[in-house]
Amino acid sequence: MEIRFEQTKTPKAKPTDESKLGFGHIFTDHMFVMNYDAGQGWHDARIVPYGEISLSPASMCLHYGQEIFEGLKAYRTADGTVQLFRPDENYKRMNNSADRMVIPKIDEEFMIEATKKLISIEKDWVPHTDGASLYIRPFIIATDPYVGVKPADHYLFFIILSPSGPYYSTGLDPVKIYVEQKYVRAVRGGTGFAKTAANYAISLKGQDEAHNQDYEQVLWLDGVEQKYIEEVGSMNIFFVIDGEVITPELTGSVLPGITRKSALDVCKAKGIKATERRITIQEVAEAYDAGKLDEVFGTGTAAVISPVGHLKWGDKVMTINDNKIGPISQMLYDTMTGIQWGKIEDTFGWTVKID
Ligand code: COI
Numbered sequence: 001m002e003i004r005f006e007q008t009k010t011p012k013a014k015p016t017d018e019s020k021l022g023f024g025h026i027f028t029d030h031m032f033v034m035n036y037d038a039g040q041g042w043h044d045a046r047i048v049p050y051g052e053i054s055l056s057p058a059s060m061c062l063h064y065g066q067e068i069f070e071g072l073k074a075y076r077t078a079d080g081t082v083q084l085f086r087p088d089e090n091y092k093r094m095n096n097s098a099d100r101m102v103i104p105k106i107d108e109e110f111m112i113e114a115t116k117k118l119i120s121i122e123k124d125w126v127p128h129t130d131g132a133s134l135y136i137r138p139f140i141i142a143t144d145p146y147v148g149v150k151p152a153d154h155y156l157f158f159i160i161l162s163p164s165g166p167y168y169s170t171g172l173d174p175v176k177i178y179v180e181q182k183y184v185r186a187v188r189g190g191t192g193f194a195k196t197a198a199n200y201a202i203s204l205k206g207q208d209e210a211h212n213q214d215y216e217q218v219l220w221l222d223g224v225e226q227k228y229i230e231e232v233g234s235m236n237i238f239f240v241i242d243g244e245v246i247t248p249e250l251t252g253s254v255l256p257g258i259t260r261k262s263a264l265d266v267c268k269a270k271g272i273k274a275t276e277r278r279i280t281i282q283e284v285a286e287a288y289d290a291g292k293l294d295e296v297f298g299t300g301t302a303a304v305i306s307p308v309g310h311l312k313w314g315d316k317v318m319t320i321n322d323n324k325i326g327p328i329s330q331m332l333y334d335t336m337t338g339i340q341w342g343k344i345e346d347t348f349g350w351t352v353k354i355d
Pocket of ligand 1: 070071072233234235300301302303
């Protein structure tokens, strides 16, 4: 499909101080848009000036949350090349989310091509500073003006771009996480594995209560017994117990993170034992009491590798590795960011260059 291009007549000033980007506040000059209409399929692919959109107040996405999204990044390497990290994995996951939310799928190759074309137009917006990148947010919304509950017949697909720094204001300093015991994020048969707005909306109450106790995020337990560890919501979670790296297995209620998958691959390539299995919060607390909980860290596109310094479960506060980043977290951070920013050789073949 051809991608039409309409250039902005009012380009914005680019951020001058890249140390103050924050995460997800600034948007570039252009966005990708494409329509879906039942009977016609996806059509009218275009890159147009970034700006407000007009929607009927009755649009179905606004009422019943028929929406999916993705998150990936473009990185600028030292020689000025701009590259993506495993975009095929993001768009494969987007189609899995589409299937769960009864949204029409889009050809994965085409989504990669659209992303590359948009970024090559917006290349100058890719930050130059270490640790900063261009966050890419593809998403699909249901637009039928109808307040009955059914899968929509009309959709819009967008890709917007945001030059961003670290997701957590703490950067690589350990985050404080609180184990959620009252609310749940996902249940078996639900939407936990999909990247859809509902999973994030449902997390806000727990997150709000965690913030009130001076914790940054919550760690979700399984929705049935509230025993097994699932994920943080903005990232997957890993534990290093007695030298072994353990992350909850993908049971359908956990997001299949691309950084998660890559971190497991890096551990295996380095000869570190890395296991996906069910793990209870009780087991983690017992490992802590026995002095065997070496490290805890989260993984995510936005979060990269985020060490966890404090884990609070009820009245028990576990201080991990003296609230310092541990050697496996540091190795994973250095390897992942090294590959992403082109500082070390990509022996996995994960990076995709943008012309
Ligand atoms: C990402 O890591 O890209 C995400 O989508 C998480 C989001 C909460 C920022």
